[in-house]
Amino acid sequence: MELGRLEYLQALVTEFQATESAGTAAAAAPQPRAELPRAHRRFSVAEAKEQVLANLANFAYDPRNYEHLRQLQVLDLFLDMLSESSDTLVEFAIGGLCNLCLDKTNKDYILEANGVEPIINCLSSANEETVMSAVTTLMYLTTPQSRQQTTALPVVECMLRFSLSASRRLSNLATVFLEDYCTPLQVEEARSLSKHTAVGIPLPKD
Numbered sequence: 001m002e003l004g005r006l007e008y009l010q011a012l013v014t015e016f017q018a019t020e021s022a023g024t025a026a027a028a029a030p031q032p033r034a035e036l037p038r039a040h041r042r043f044s045v046a047e048a049k050e051q052v053l054a055n056l057a058n059f060a061y062d063p064r065n066y067e068h069l070r071q072l073q074v075l076d077l078f079l080d081m082l083s084e085s086s087d088t089l090v091e092f093a094i095g096g097l098c099n100l101c102l103d104k105t106n107k108d109y110i111l112e113a114n115g116v117e118p119i120i121n122c123l124s125s126a127n128e129e130t131v132m133s134a135v136t137t138l139m140y141l142t143t144p145q146s147r148q149q150t151t152a153l154p155v156v157e158c159m160l161r162f163s164l165s166a167s168r169r170l171s172n173l174a175t176v177f178l179e180d181y182c183t184p185l186q187v188e189e190a191r192s193l194s195k196h197t198a199v200g201i202p203l204p205k206d
Helices: 005-028 036-059 063-071 074-081 087-100 104-112 116-124 128-141 153-162 168-181 184-196
Strands: none
Touching: 005 036, 005 063, 005 074, 036 063, 036 074, 036 087, 063 074, 063 104, 074 087, 074 104, 087 104, 087 116, 087 128, 104 128, 116 128, 116 153, 128 153, 128 168, 153 168, 153 184
C-alpha cells in the first residue's frame, strides 16, 4: 500500500461512512415513481457498502492491522452490521469479527461489548458462509468466563442440528464445537430437549 496502513484503513472507514450517509439521504429524498435512475443509484450505494466492508473484513485477517482497526472502531462497525437486513453485509461483518477475535484484546472487546448475542443470532442465517463464520467466532470467543453464554442450550441445540447437515463443512465444524467446547451433559440435555421441542433455527441453505 502506498499510503500507511492507518491512513489507508481510515480512508476505507471514511468511504464506508460517506456511502452509508449517501444511501440514507437517497432513501429519505422524495422520488417520483418513474424516476428509475435514483433507484439505480441506491443499488450502487448498496454495492459500494458491500465492497468497502469486504475490504475491511479482509484487512482484519492481518494481525498488523488489529491496533489500527480498534483505533478506527471497526469492531463496533462490524457488530453494528450484524443487524443489517442485507445478507451480504452480515456475511462480511461476521467474517471480519471472526478474523479479529483471534486476538485477545479484540476478543475481550467483543465480549465486553455484548457481542455474543448478535453473533448467536447469525446462526439463523440461510447463508452457510455466515453460519460457518458465526460458529467459528463462538469457538474463538469461548473462555471460562464466557462459556455459559457461547455454549448456552439453544446454541448446543443448533450445533446438534448442524452436525446433521448435508454440508460436510458445516457438519464437521458443528461436531468439533460439540466435542471440544461442550460438556457431555450439555449435549445430552440439548439432545433430550430437541426430542420434545421444535427448534426454531433453520439449517442454512447449501
